[in-house]
Amino acid sequence: MDETNLLMRIDGVTTNFHTYAGIVHAVDDMTITVPKDSVVGIVGESGSGKSVTMMSVMRLIPSPPGRIESGHVWFDGATLNMADYVQQEGPNRGMVDLLSLPPEEMMKVRGRHVSMIFQDPMVSLNPVLTIGLQMTESMVAHGIADNEEAWKRAIEMLALVSIPNPEERMRDYPHQYSGGMRQRVMIAMALSCSPELVIADEPTTSLDVTVQAQILELMKELKTKLKSSVIIISHDLSIVAGMADKVVVMYAGRVLEEADVYDLYEKPGHPYTMGLMKSVPRLDADDRERLVPIEGSPPDLLAPPAGCKFAPRCQYAMEICCKQEPPLITIGDGHRARCFLHHPAAPAVPGFVKVE
Numbered sequence: 556m557d558e559t560n561l562l563m564r565i566d567g568v569t570t571n572f573h574t575y576a577g578i579v580h581a582v583d584d585m586t587i588t589v590p591k592d593s594v595v596g597i598v599g600e601s602g603s604g605k606s607v608t609m610m611s612v613m614r615l616i617p618s619p620p621g622r623i624e625s626g627h628v629w630f631d632g633a634t635l636n637m638a639d640y641v642q643q644e645g646p647n648r649g650m651v652d653l654l655s656l657p658p659e660e661m662m663k664v665r666g667r668h669v670s671m672i673f674q675d676p677m678v679s680l681n682p683v684l685t686i687g688l689q690m691t692e693s694m695v696a697h698g699i700a701d702n703e704e705a706w707k708r709a710i711e712m713l714a715l716v717s718i719p720n721p722e723e724r725m726r727d728y729p730h731q732y733s734g735g736m737r738q739r740v741m742i743a744m745a746l747s748c749s750p751e752l753v754i755a756d757e758p759t760t761s762l763d764v765t766v767q768a769q770i771l772e773l774m775k776e777l778k779t780k781l782k783s784s785v786i787i788i789s790h791d792l793s794i795v796a797g798m799a800d801k802v803v804v805m806y807a808g809r810v811l812e813e814a815d816v817y818d819l820y821e822k823p824g825h826p827y828t829m830g831l832m833k834s835v836p837r838l839d840a841d842d843r844e845r846l847v848p849i850e851g852s853p854p855d856l857l858a859p860p861a862g863c864k865f866a867p868r869c870q871y872a873m874e875i876c877c878k879q880e881p882p883l884i885t886i887g888d889g890h891r892a893r894c895f896l897h898h899p900a901a902p903a904v905p906g907f908v909k910v911e
């Protein structure tokens with residue numbers, strides 16, 4: 556994957572929620588790169604900060620109580636066509652920081668250049684408007700089509716996501732569609748303005764298993780047909796691994812590991828990733844291999860532990876792990892893990908393979 560030709564770089568984003576109970580440290584110093592024409596998967600247990608990271612990118616964090624405390628979201632400037640905001644110098648030359656754009660410029664980005672598919676289509680669809688009206692709205696608002704063209708394009712998009720009789724279905728209301736069909740409509744909508752980046756946040760979690768598989772198949776198919784990069788988010792490693800080129804493993808608002816999908820499977824570098832793998836079924840597994848859940852639960856983000864956030868659940872935890880947070884250590888080409896066991900001075904531990 557070409558990590559030098561980036562569409563987006565989430566750079567040190569920290570987002571907190573200032574609640575009556577205290578500060579919820581939802582996302583801490585998050586850095587994720589999205590190469591052009593790639594699928595990046597983000598995986599982690601519920602509550603690990605996946606959605607908050609993406610809502611920060613979209614600048615849709617409810618405030619108060621939420622606040623993006625620091626960081627940048629660099630996006631390819633040539634794509635956005637916003638000459639006034641493009642960095643002229645430095646490592647982010649040619650990029651635009653979405654977090655510093657004036658709100659009216661950010662409105663031009665949402666839906667047009669970056670769009671999102673959410674877990675529950677019923678929340679995102681307006682129950683009292685026809686699908687046709689909702690599908691055409693954003694194309695017209697972004698000025699890429701007039702009413703008539705947008706109507707035609709919406710029918711094409713519905714056909715593309717395999718909605719039968721798309722012309723007639725344009726006049727139906729969301730409740731007249733099944734759950735799977737509504738998610739297809741959401742995908743069609745997300746793609747209608749040909750955005751350069753589509754963020755799919757648990758796109759299949761609310762669907763039953765067969766429909767889930769159909770929607771994932773559809774997304775893969777569309778990925779090859781259309782020219783967008785995709786960020787696919789799931790708590791389920793097998794869903795992410797089936798689609799992504801590169802996987803980012805999140806835990807308690809941090810990146811614990813990132814790697815090419817094959818490297819992650821072949822040589823997981825973080826005990827948490829190893830745990831995730833043992834807890835999902837694998838096609839290549841021995842019949843007798845059991846699925847083992849990771850013991851314990853994620854930390855309280857109001858008062859996260861001082862050292863490694865995973866240390867309280869880690870079978871390999873050393874003294875230092877509870878005192879100091881490990882940095883992301885490079886353990887291969889594009890492969891990094893936030894674990895002291897990869898430190899040159901760390902002792903060899905039985906059962907843990909140090910990646911050279």
Ligand SMILES: Nc1ncnc2c1ncn2[C@@H]1O[C@H](COP(=O)(O)OP(=O)(O)O)[C@@H](O)[C@H]1O
Binds near residue numbers: 581603607620856
């Ligand atoms: N509006 C909010 N107020 C307070 N805490 C929030 C709010 N939204 C999210 N959080 C907290 O942020 C953390 C990360 O949440 P989220 O990004 O939704 O996790 P994920 O998507 O990985 O399941 C969770 O601990 C959650 O409770």
Ligand SMILES: [Mg+2]
Binds near residue numbers: 606607
């Ligand atoms: Mg979420």
